[in-house]
Amino acid sequence: MDSVKFTLFDVNRFWTGFNDYKKFKVDNKEHDFFQLFRNEIPASIGKALKERQFKNLDHISIKASTGTGRISDSFWIAFLDDRLTTKGNRVSTQVGIYIVILFSEDGQNFYLSIATGTEKFSLSKIREQAKQGREFFAKQIQSNDELLGFNTNEFYLGKSERPKKYAASALINKRYNLFTFDENQLLNDLVALNNLFYDYVYEFYLTEVEALIGDSKLTKKTLPRRVINVDKYKQLRLEREIENEITGKTAEEFVYNYEKEYLKTLGKSDLAQLVDWVSSREDGHGYDIKSYFPDGTEKFIEVKGTKFKNKYRTFYLSERERLVAEEKGSEYVLTLVENVGNPRLIKIIKEVRDPIHKMCLKPLNYSCKLKPEGCQDNDE
Incomplete structure (x- = not known):
């Protein structure tokens, strides 16, 4: 911790230098x-975070700015993943999504935040686009003990346009006072927020990017904040697949154990013994668990899990799952699990029996093949 203590957290040096520097x-x-x-603080924070095994630090550039040319009303230190914030040949806070520490114009307070690029957007547009993200993170604050002190309220950085935009783009934040904050707590908060950040990126941000890119009604002008680096997207997608696999298996195990215990409580121990976690040993069945309704009817369960508290999350069925759901009808159950990874809060939020006829399904892809010469449009 000493590596950080005498840079950012040497309050006297920071405060004296800040007030003198702002005169320019x-x-x-x-x-x-x-x-x-610009140099010492980012390097020291980077060293401290490396010791704490900060997730994806190899992809993150820690950049600090006091303004470009003219001194800014709000200084910042940003944690920029090059796969999410690359503009041209460099990382930039103007695009994408990132973690950032934002300093108020008087230097007495600073805010640890997840924020989005504000390039070419008006203040009102930034607030409009941040609304949904803030509503989402407000739910997570309620269920995550590591987010104590965080909130989704807009805060004050300065009176000019740029600090107002910075504050408006923040989806979640926590305030610290320069003279009273605890260094160790700040670093703990950074680690917790970073874990939340990547869970959000994997489960929601990348999916939103893909959906927006695939929407023919939208143009590039509507997508400047939903940024990913195309060349490096494969890395993020692989990471997402690994995280989703872990989340999915954890959710399945929870439902498997729940089904067995539920049947036992109903005095159906014979049925409980027959509950089979099919996907734990092989894929392709179109469901994860074979269980039973209390009357002995077979129950084919497809489990969908999320690390977040969000019952309105979009889930995806494969074509195989859709076909099996259609075939099994009322014996097929889509079970939705939230707060996966949190043993205290994980729970089933919804069981949808016969989901094909009870949920809104939207096809996302088309199967295509080349036609033989002279083939008509309706030919197989």
Whole structure:
């Protein structure tokens, strides 16, 4: 911790330098505060986070800014994943989504946040686009003990347009006072927020990007904040597949155990012994668990899990799952599980019996093949 103590967290040096540096109209690269804020602090935070095994740190650039040319009303330190925030040949806070520490114009308070790029958006548009994200993260704060002190309220950084945009783009934040904050707590909060950040990216952000890109009604002008680096997207997709596999198996195990215990409580121990976690040993059945209704009728369960608290989340059925659900009818049950990975809060939020006829299904892809020469449109 000493590596951080005498840079950002040496309050006297920071506070004295901050107030002196703010007197300048433009960046002064020779000033001690410039070197402290732009170079020493990011390096020290990076070292401390490496010791804490900060997730995806190899892909993250820790950048700090006091303004470009003209000194800004709000200084920031951003944690930029190059796969999510690349603009041209460099990472940028103007696009994508990232974690950032935002300083108020007086330097006394700073805010740890998840924020989005504000490039070419008006203040009202930024607020409009942040609304859904804030509503989502507000639910997570209620169920995640590691997010104590975080909120989704808009905060004050400064009176000019740019700090207002920064604050408006923040989806979740926690305030710290420069003179009273605890260094260790800040680093713990950074780790917790980073874990939440990537869970959000894997489960929601990438899916939203893919859906928006596939929407023919939208143009590039409507997508500047939903940014991924195409060349590096494969890495994120692989990470997402691994995380989804872990989440899915954990949710399935929970439902498997729940089914057995539920049947036992009804005095159906014979049926409980027959509950079979099919997908634990082989795929392709179109369901994960074979269980039974209390009357002995077979129950084919497809489990969908999320790490978040969000009963309105979009889930996806494979074509095989859809066909089996259609075939089994009322014997097929789609079971939705939330807070996967949290032993205290994990629970089944919904069981949908015969989901084909009770849920809104939207096809996402088309199967295509080349036609033989002279083949008509309706030919097989």
